[in-house]
Amino acid sequence: MAELALDVRALNAGYGRVPVLHGISFAIAKGENVGLIGPNGHGKSTLFRTLSGLLRAWSGTVTFLGEDITNRPAAEIVERGLIHVPQGNTLFPDLTVQENLSLGAFAKGPRAERRRSIERVFALFPRLAERRGQRCRTLSGGERQMVAIGCGLMGLPNLLILDEPTLGLSPKLKTDLRDAVAEIIRSGVQTIIVEQDPEFLQTLATRILLVSEGVVHTEISGAGGLEHKRIVEMYFGHA
Amino acid sequence: QDKTVTLGVLGAFAGPFAADAVEGYNGAKLAAKEINEAGGVNGYMFNVEQFDTKEMTPDAVLAAVERLKATENLGAIVTPFGSLSGFEMDYVAEIGVPYMVAANSNQYRSIIQPNPDKFKNVWSLAPSYDAYQTELPTVIEEMIADGSFDPAEKTYAIIGSDNPYSMPIYAGLKKAMDAKGWTMTFDDVVPAVEINDWRVILNKIRAAPPAVIINTEASSSNAASFMNQFMEEPTESLLFIQYAPSVPEFVDLTKKNSTGVLYNMLGGPISASVRPRTKEIGDKYKAEYGYDSSIYGYICYEMVYLYADILKTVGDPMDYAKMSAELAATDKEMVHGRVKFDPETHLSLQGPGYLPIQFYQIWDGDRVTIYPKEYATGKSQTPPWFE
Amino acid sequence: MSDILAVDGISKSFGALKAIRNLSFSLKQSEVLGIAGPNGSGKSTLFNILTKIPFGPDSGEIRIAGDVVTEYGPRQIVEKGLVRSFQTETDFETLSVIENVLVSLPDRDFAKGEAAARKRAMEFLDSFDLAAQKDRPASEIGVYDRKKLMIATALACRPKILLLDEPAAGLSRPEVAEMIQLIRRVNEDGLSVIVIEHIISLLVSVSNRLIVLNFGELLAEGAPDDVISDPRVIEAYLGPAAANG
């Protein structure tokens, strides 16, 4: 079996005293690109917030590239290359596009690569190059999503987690974004993508997990792509 | 016997008036300690306690008064001042316990005078402040007479500070100066807040330098700022500042700038070189607490000794009526002069033979009493900033 | 004059950015008008302008049922019957679900006392399947329920025109299907609706008419099926992949 990139075991977490994750377990091998689907509010974002150190795990372990990162500080997890692009692309609203991207490379390693990374992001999203001096507050939803993903790339990720990257994007931008993510994957970055739109995952993911009620409910996989029909089946079967 | 009697010091022990309260308390404690070491009075030992008026809001002051009232063996209240307005008088009068106070004469008088019989237990070791309104022109005339001051013309500038202590003095001095033929060339009133920048006022004064500058600002830090900023570009004017330069640190805050400034005090200790008791208390206070006291350390010290005298005569500290009556009959030479109370106002009598008004000039950090003659420790001099 | 809403040449700029440029369109009684357009094309800004939250147009005129409302304040607009939802889930988080609705009821519902108003509020909750959650704080209910609650509070204002800003964004497939039913249902009651959405299937199935904005301007207008096959729309908005969507 291939070496594991991420190994999540019996993870429990929640807000206040309300549990959201109920002992979720799954593992991702190196080189895999995983899609996550599931009903709203069933803990997908919570899972990532726990992985990236924003939220304390109540119990369970998270192992990333062989090292235990459970409840490590967020900054340390970022330094290891596990990078989470959160849902809702909030960004630093009063900083410019360029400043936002720079801060994406705050960790020591990426800092040195900053210039090259920025060029890479601009090549991927030419629109951002045009708007590098603009405050993010005034960008449209689609542009902000690009900046958010760009910031994630700036951190030189080993594993990039995209939480609902297409939320609120126009169909055209969705397609553009899918191409961009495919490009990112081709460049050797492993991804986990959460989506409500199965089509988006279809060509990107090698395996799809359905998260429901705080656990992995079902999963399907297929080499080099997944059948649309099976995803939709999976989805409707349990909604 | 092991009987104790508690003397309560009422005051705000934190905040802007903390120094007054603390020094009053220290002075009283010092006296009590001495008396206790000497075996107490009539078998009573003295215990001095703080009664904190906290934020100085009326309810907090009243709470302190209520705490006093509930104190076992409360013998007397000794205080620099219980509140700025003296409103606690009404309540203290009801308790009947002897109450001695060292300042804020205007307020105490205005409350007591309409009905002195209601306040049989309340007596002020400070005199009426009326003399503050009238004596300055006399002293200036004496300086002119002895040649230490030679004004080209009889003009003056005056600054009021908008508080009930300074304003009557400000108004009175204007009247008194005018009556003696002085012409006012500048007149302004500053609010009762921290004033850091006097330059605008000073520049206006400098535009037409008067012979005399009078500042009735009584806050020592405001007054020290005024002094320092005046000295940045002094005019040939005699400078008089009300009361504030008497506070010990005024000299620290102004250093050599203060040489030559005039001030006066009613109810302040008589200069140490003339009156040994002042030196004695001052030295003991400094030995005990490590720094010089303002007026309140001295007066509250004296209050405790006065109380001891009365207790010796009356015998029972809990007989408030007798104690108060005995207090009312006080006639005693103290650190600040002869204390005898005016039955109309319950203030100490002021004037020749009683508590004097003293004028001082600061010279190289020393406070030289220049007036009246009998307490003078030196002669007035022409301020150094005169060419 | 059967237009319940008429928008005539409105514009809005933010500094140098012209978010809405000389836009005109109208809405008929009981019509569902879909609005699509690339991100940043001014759709939400249009709703902001119409409802005066937080600003009105720089120029142009807005009429509701024939009356000029361009100078009206946000509350007068609500009283005129124009009520919106917001693009992100919005609620009064510390109020309970039913209190969210109660706050939105107009004065007349309270004329007969609080009990009557509560009854009225329950009717709205019932029709959105929210009755069981009525006493939970609004912040604790699920995303889909919060979206529905936001629409319920809008309806509590008794609008003549309902503006929906991406009501189905982030919803799962089955939920999108339900949302379509829900929009149809409110429309059947005679309400005029304008709905902004990026989910084309939703737009196509609920709208009588579709307009597409681009850079603050009207790019296309017409029957939904015609509009989505318009090459300009495909070029600017749907993208080449639209064919296999």
Place this chain on the structure above:
Amino acid sequence: MLAFQSIFASGLVLASLYVLMAAGLALVWNTLGIFNFTHGALMAAAAYVAWTVADPRGLDMGLAMGVIAAILVSAVLGFLINYLLVAPFLGQKQIVLIAVMTTLSGAFFIENSALLLWGPRIKQLDKFVDGSVRIAGTTISGHEAIIILLAPLLMLGLWAFLRFTWTGSAIRAVAQNREFAELSGIRVQRMYAIAFAIAAALAGLSGIMLGAIRFITPGLGGEPLLKALIVVILGGLGSMPGTVLGAYLVGFGEATSTYFLGAYWTQAVLFLVFIGFLALRPNGLFGKP
């Protein structure tokens, strides 16, 4: 001419003082969105420390040592204030109000500790330099001249720090989106600690400057805090240039009002103008909504 002279000199001194006082407060407020009410108490604490180290009645180690010690102590205090009074509450919804409360408590703690440690009597530091300087026909002390020069330099330095250094950008970023900052690998707590320590050092510096022209009491920072608040708010949230402009406006405004209306009405006028101004421009001079 007289009017101009008086207003210019007095206004410049006041304004520069306000810049100094507001600098640290603005740093924490503009970047982290926290109102640090210990600011005034820190000024007092620093002045006392400097006095103790420098004064012959204290350790008598000279003014320079006093200044260094005071700034170090304030920075440490700032660090502690963050650690004890702000950090534990981060992420709570009412953080603004909670921070008002906890820092107010901290201010009371520091002020009353100072009262207990140093007593209620007023103290003063030596001026940094002797002598005086004439500007525009008015004499001011050399010490005040230093303040006039120091104030803009310090703000320039602060601005450059926030603008051009990694730490500076990170501090700004943390204020705008804490969670996204964490996900970018910024150590949020550390940024708070740094910002607080720098702000406290600035408060300390202004306390020392003030302690030599005004006087040291436990309440030394009370009035400056109020002025600094007004300046920062007037300048507008998130705007350092706004803060500087606010300081000069308040300083010159006060001097002008004192000249034409008299000191008597100046404070009331200041508050009235301030309230009126905010009613018209709710976000201050340069603030964003």
Place this chain on the structure above:
Amino acid sequence: MEKKLRPTAIAAFFAILVVLPLVNDDSYIRHISIIAIMYAVLGSSWNITLGYGGVFNFAHMAFFAVGAYATGILTKTFGFSPWFGLPIGITASVVASVLVCLPVLRLKGVYVILVTFAFGQLCLQIVLNQRELTGGNFGLVSIPPLEIGTFSFRDYQNIGYYYLSLAILALTVAAVSWFSRSRFGWRVVALRDNEAYAVSRGVPLSRIRLLTFAFSAIFPGAIGAVYAQYVRSASPDMFGFSFLTLALSMLLLGGTGSVWGPVAGAFVFTILSEVMAPLGPGRYLITAVLIVLILRFFPKGLAGIPSLVAQQVRAARKPKPAAEAA
């Protein structure tokens, strides 16, 4: 948005306060009780703007002081009957609240703190400047007390003032709990939670803001009047920062989330502050530490402690929800 008040607890609380003077006539305890009751009125009415309204109103204590000064000046200097004290205090306070509300209408968050605080400072400056009327920085004295025939409210250890304040507290608590469950209250909370959304649902922002301020100002005005007549004095320190902070600590320690929090805060804090009075400035150190600890460990304040304890007990009894597979 709020748990139903337990009627028995309310009844018990007021019953104790009603009976207290019958079993204890110590004048110190009476004074402290009166002051605690007055602070309770201030705290629970302040909660209307600060807690429910989410408006950082730092002028509440100024309303109180304005009420006290207005009552003092009009009854002492202008010869109004002391019985007009309450209406005078209320009117003055409400007028002040409307004045301060006007500039605040357009402001948000921390800006409001400054403007409302500046309003208090402005009042203070006016009080200081109008020395003839107000007594300047030394304060106003000899305010006429309340009397009915020969019965003075000061008689029997201030029993008149005690019951008058208690009655005002009862009215305040009743008014606040009505408010928290009324349409008015919901609308106020709605504006706090999300202003734009509330406006989009037809909530009249300016009108509600003004009403909130005016409504909340009735109570400090009333209790300010009684305060002035009780202590027969008003002092500029009532506009001061220490006094404001004292009241604010009571409110926040008690908890802004409920009707009872501020009342509990007022009682606990008044008593505590009295007990510690002999400590002098050291008292402030203890208080400061206490405030921070309570905010840290009981974020909902004293009022949150019972439910927190209940939660702990329940949690101890029930095992943690086990991970369940669906």
